[in-house]
Amino acid sequence: MKNIWKKFTTAISRFFHDDAGVSFLASTLAIFAGILFSFFLMLAFEPSDAFRGLSIILSAGFREGMSSLGNVVVKSTPIILTGLSIGFAFKTGLFNIGATGQLTVGAFASIYIGVHWTFLPGYSHWMVAVLGAIIVGAIWGVIPGILKAFFNVHEVVATIMLNYIAMYAVSRMVQDFVFESLKSESQSVHPNAVIPKMFLDKVFPDSSVTGGFWLAILAVIIIYIVLNKTTFGFQLKAVGHNKDAAKYAGINEKMSVVYAMAIAGALAGLAGAVIYLTTSGAHISTTYILQPEGFDGIAVALLGLSNPIGILGAGIFLGYIKVAGLYLQTLTFKKEIIDIIISAIIYLSALSIVFKSLGRWLVKIIDRLNAKDPEPVAKTGGDE
Amino acid sequence: MNYVIEMLNITKDFPGVRANDNVTLQLKKGEIHALLGENGAGKSTLMSILFGLYQPTSGTIKVNGKEVAIRNPNDANDMHIGMVHQHFKLVHNYTVAENIILGKEDTTVGFLKMADAIKRIKSLSERYNFNIDPNALISDITVGMQQRVEILKMLYRNAEIMIFDEPTAVLTPQEIAELMNIMKEMASEGKSIIVITHKLKEIKAVANKCTVLRKGKYIGTIDVADTSIEQMAEMMVGRQVLFEVDKNPMKLGANVLTVENLTMTNKDQKQVLKDITFSARAGEILCIAGIEGNGQTQLVEAITGLKTNYQGDVWIHDKNISNLSIRNRTLSGMGHIPEDRHKHGLVLDYNLGENMILQSYFDEEFQHNGFLNFDAITEHTNDLIERFDIRCGRGEKTSSRSLSGGNQQKAIVAREFDRNPDLMIAVQPTRGLDVGAIEYIHDQLVKLRDQGKAVLLVSLELDEVMSVSDRILVMYEGEIVANVNPKEVTENELGLYMSGSKRGEL
Numbered sequence: 051m052k053n054i055w056k057k058f059t060t061a062i063s064r065f066f067h068d069d070a071g072v073s074f075l076a077s078t079l080a081i082f083a084g085i086l087f088s089f090f091l092m093l094a095f096e097p098s099d100a101f102r103g104l105s106i107i108l109s110a111g112f113r114e115g116m117s118s119l120g121n122v123v124v125k126s127t128p129i130i131l132t133g134l135s136i137g138f139a140f141k142t143g144l145f146n147i148g149a150t151g152q153l154t155v156g157a158f159a160s161i162y163i164g165v166h167w168t169f170l171p172g173y174s175h176w177m178v179a180v181l182g183a184i185i186v187g188a189i190w191g192v193i194p195g196i197l198k199a200f201f202n203v204h205e206v207v208a209t210i211m212l213n214y215i216a217m218y219a220v221s222r223m224v225q226d227f228v229f230e231s232l233k234s235e236s237q238s239v240h241p242n243a244v245i246p247k248m249f250l251d252k253v254f255p256d257s258s259v260t261g262g263f264w265l266a267i268l269a270v271i272i273i274y275i276v277l278n279k280t281t282f283g284f285q286l287k288a289v290g291h292n293k294d295a296a297k298y299a300g301i302n303e304k305m306s307v308v309y310a311m312a313i314a315g316a317l318a319g320l321a322g323a324v325i326y327l328t329t330s331g332a333h334i335s336t337t338y339i340l341q342p343e344g345f346d347g348i349a350v351a352l353l354g355l356s357n358p359i360g361i362l363g364a365g366i367f368l369g370y371i372k373v374a375g376l377y378l379q380t381l382t383f384k385k386e387i388i389d390i391i392i393s394a395i396i397y398l399s400a401l402s403i404v405f406k407s408l409g410r411w412l413v414k415i416i417d418r419l420n421a422k423d424p425e426p427v428a429k430t431g432g433d434e
Numbered sequence: 435m436n437y438v439i440e441m442l443n444i445t446k447d448f449p450g451v452r453a454n455d456n457v458t459l460q461l462k463k464g465e466i467h468a469l470l471g472e473n474g475a476g477k478s479t480l481m482s483i484l485f486g487l488y489q490p491t492s493g494t495i496k497v498n499g500k501e502v503a504i505r506n507p508n509d510a511n512d513m514h515i516g517m518v519h520q521h522f523k524l525v526h527n528y529t530v531a532e533n534i535i536l537g538k539e540d541t542t543v544g545f546l547k548m549a550d551a552i553k554r555i556k557s558l559s560e561r562y563n564f565n566i567d568p569n570a571l572i573s574d575i576t577v578g579m580q581q582r583v584e585i586l587k588m589l590y591r592n593a594e595i596m597i598f599d600e601p602t603a604v605l606t607p608q609e610i611a612e613l614m615n616i617m618k619e620m621a622s623e624g625k626s627i628i629v630i631t632h633k634l635k636e637i638k639a640v641a642n643k644c645t646v647l648r649k650g651k652y653i654g655t656i657d658v659a660d661t662s663i664e665q666m667a668e669m670m671v672g673r674q675v676l677f678e679v680d681k682n683p684m685k686l687g688a689n690v691l692t693v694e695n696l697t698m699t700n701k702d703q704k705q706v707l708k709d710i711t712f713s714a715r716a717g718e719i720l721c722i723a724g725i726e727g728n729g730q731t732q733l734v735e736a737i738t739g740l741k742t743n744y745q746g747d748v749w750i751h752d753k754n755i756s757n758l759s760i761r762n763r764t765l766s767g768m769g770h771i772p773e774d775r776h777k778h779g780l781v782l783d784y785n786l787g788e789n790m791i792l793q794s795y796f797d798e799e800f801q802h803n804g805f806l807n808f809d810a811i812t813e814h815t816n817d818l819i820e821r822f823d824i825r826c827g828r829g830e831k832t833s834s835r836s837l838s839g840g841n842q843q844k845a846i847v848a849r850e851f852d853r854n855p856d857l858m859i860a861v862q863p864t865r866g867l868d869v870g871a872i873e874y875i876h877d878q879l880v881k882l883r884d885q886g887k888a889v890l891l892v893s894l895e896l897d898e899v900m901s902v903s904d905r906i907l908v909m910y911e912g913e914i915v916a917n918v919n920p921k922e923v924t925e926n927e928l929g930l931y932m933s934g935s936k937r938g939e940l
Contacts, residue, residue, distance in 0.1 A: 279805050279806055280805055281795050281796055281801045281804050281806060282804060284788070284795050288781050288784065288792070291781045291782070292777075294777045294778050295777065295779065295792070296781070297740065297760065298760070298778040299760075299792045299793050300761030300763075300764050300793070301761075302759075302761075
């Protein structure tokens with residue numbers, strides 16, 4: 051028994067001695083803290099429903115079997131992409147608050163192509179629609195990139211302004227080009243323009259899941275490779291960490307900023323396509339609302355510590371919590387209270403950096419426990 | 435014995451490091467006591483304990499024979515302990531007097547008693563021949579004068595024990611001589627002085643006693659008069675040190691770097707480079723000497739392409755590189771050890787391996803179709819670690835931030851030397867390094883010169899200028915004011931050129 055415990059703690063301590071391990075531990079702790087806090091909130095607002103609320107939050111993704119899990123996938127797909135957009139920008143030293151604007155223009159491009167370009171045969175229709183969203187999103191990202199690189203305009207200011215420009219312009223253009231006047235929203239796209247299910251409907255029946263999830267996974271893999279394996283990523287990260295040293299090394303630090311914002315914009319644009327190229331009745335309404343997925347992406351990027359794999363996990367977690375919010379409505383909680391509870395979880399989760407020191411401390415304690423054992427740590431974990 | 439300060443058996447632990455290990459320092463009234471040691475020997479930690487910035491882990495401090503606890507700098511002030519930091523703590527758009535009274539303002543019903551303060555500052559200034567105008571703005575006076583303001587600050591607060599942290603690093607030879615006179619004067623009046631330094635000549639010139647630290651450990655306290663410079667160096671480093679740089683006679687080749695009529699104007703329309711023309715030949719170490727801020731930085735920025743707002747031409751061999759990008763200049767055969775290793779030299783968040791390929795990641799050796807070749811990077815880094823003796827905990831995975839200053843510099847030197855450039859621009863390559871590392875980097879520069887490369891060395895340290903270079907250009911206010919041979923010039927003469935009081939033949 052003692053032996054098993056020791057092996058277990060040794061394995062854990064080895065994993066968490068890695069920086070990636072500490073990060074993972076920190077994010078997990080943050081999530082637990084968030085859920086615990088939400089429980090106290092529920093106790094405060096509706097004590098009688100608090101325990102049922104907690105159980106819903108924990109089990110939301112499985113309440114109705116695979117279809118619930120399918121909803122998690124639907125909710126998480128766009129925020130994985132916006133999280134990736136923001137995380138990628140973080141890695142290159144930029145704070146892309148503009149994911150929501152890039153998403154909006156991308157969404158409009160995909161809907162416009164999806165509605166009007168019916169001359170495109172078969173599968174090529176949705177592919178072109180997705181590509182259009184990516185390109186338009188990239189262009190929307192390039193604008194603050196150029197302003198930052200060549201005119202020294204801070205990207206936070208530029209992207210916030212572009213968010214509003216995107217929101218009002220798209221609202222106007224929806225009315226001019228793709229308007230469904232009965233419902234006061236954008237028209238539905240042609241069936242050919244809907245992203246196919248790509249077998250996901252077999253796994254998650256009765257949900258509006260599309261192959262967009264695969265596109266998000268593909269984006270995660272590509273961004274991971276670009277950042278970690280290529281000279282291009284090496285340049286972008288060098289500029290992000292230390293602009294002056296990058297310049298010294300002959301890297302064109304101005305163009306790097308532009309490229310980085312183009313890629314961030316493209317990812318957010320893709321998120322727009324993924325939301326609207328479905329059959330589930332997602333339409334751009336003409337009311338003036340900034341798309342929340344763009345901001346959820348900030349939380350996802352922070353929780354995932356800007357690591358593409360971390361962002362994938364964080365995005366799925368956030369999608370899960372959002373589905374939990376839907377189920378919480380079956381209890382007596384008011385909608386606003388639910389929003390507060392969900393926000394509290396996200397808020398605390400995004401503080402994972404704070405938990406990093408706590409994680410290191412835990413690792414130290416595990417080490418100390420192990421050190422009391424006669425056999426040294428290193429030996430158990432020796433060369434296999 | 436009547437010691438004014440006794441630090442007995444001081445030990446200070448930081449997480450994972452013992453910065454001071456059972457160190458003892460005893461200071462008599464009217465004594466100038468040098469604290470000698472390499473970087474990281476624990477000098478600054480010890481003085482920070484005395485000044486109340488740190489608390490010792492164990493050990494006792496006695497002031498005038500009474501055991502005391504110094505919890506913060508205010509306590510230190512109350513005990514009449516003052517400190518001049520290496521980087522002055524002055525408000526640049528305040529006057530001398532305002533800076534001196536800052537934090538110790540005397541008022542009547544809320545109004546400053548400025549006239550009284552100025553009177554007192556004037557009398558202090560006259561007593562020590564400081565020759566300082568209390569109403570001058572800090573930004574208008576020289577670095578040497580700024581240091582005097584710092585000293586006045588201590589005197590104004592009635593400091594009896596004065597700590598100087600590397601006081602001569604920023605001064606000209608003349609200013610150093612004056613500072614030493616001031617110190618001796620103050621000591622003769624009964625003030626006690628501790629000087630933190632690693633410049634042995636200055637200890638010899640001014641100090642009575644010298645306490646030596648090495649790697650946090652107390653090595654000993656000696657009478658300066660009875661000890662030679664060589665003996666002190668050996669105590670500090672732990673082995674014998676060669677002071678003369680060994681050099682073969684130089685074999686001059688063709689011009690490698692040619693600078694023609696280089697002029698640069700800064701944002702305030704001030705000419706920071708004025709019509710600079712010179713060339714550096716293969717097989718020579720050409721040194722640009724001068725006091726900090728006389729255009730050396732801008733000259734290097736223009737040659738390397740970090741700044742492009744200049745007129746004039748820069749040539750490498752027969753190639754005009756004035757309009758080339760930084761990358762293309764580098765590829766034309768230029769190596770650059772930058773002035774600020776944290777700002778330009780390294781990406782501190784990258785590990786050692788990534789920093790080793792910073793100038794060559796695009797090379798076929800390290801990438802294929804845009805994908806980095808990690809095996810090649812590891813091999814390359816391990817090779818450099820071994821050849822250049824970079825001390826690092828985890829090989830190529832070592833975070834650059836965790837390396838010591840000397841090893842960070844070695845890493846940059848390794849990267850730049852390994853690219854085998856025809857022209858090596860080394861800007862203050864030994865700044866802040868200890869004797870061992872300095873010796874090493876000088877050797878490397880000489881080796882490069884012997885291989886028939888051109889070395890452009892920019893340095894503020896006169897010792898370095900005199901011992902390493904084959905030819906010296908002195909810069910003053912953006913101009914080259916002298917072109918001299920180190921064998922035919924004295925340090926004193928060089929100081930006159932540097933301070934603009936004399937011009938030589940070009």
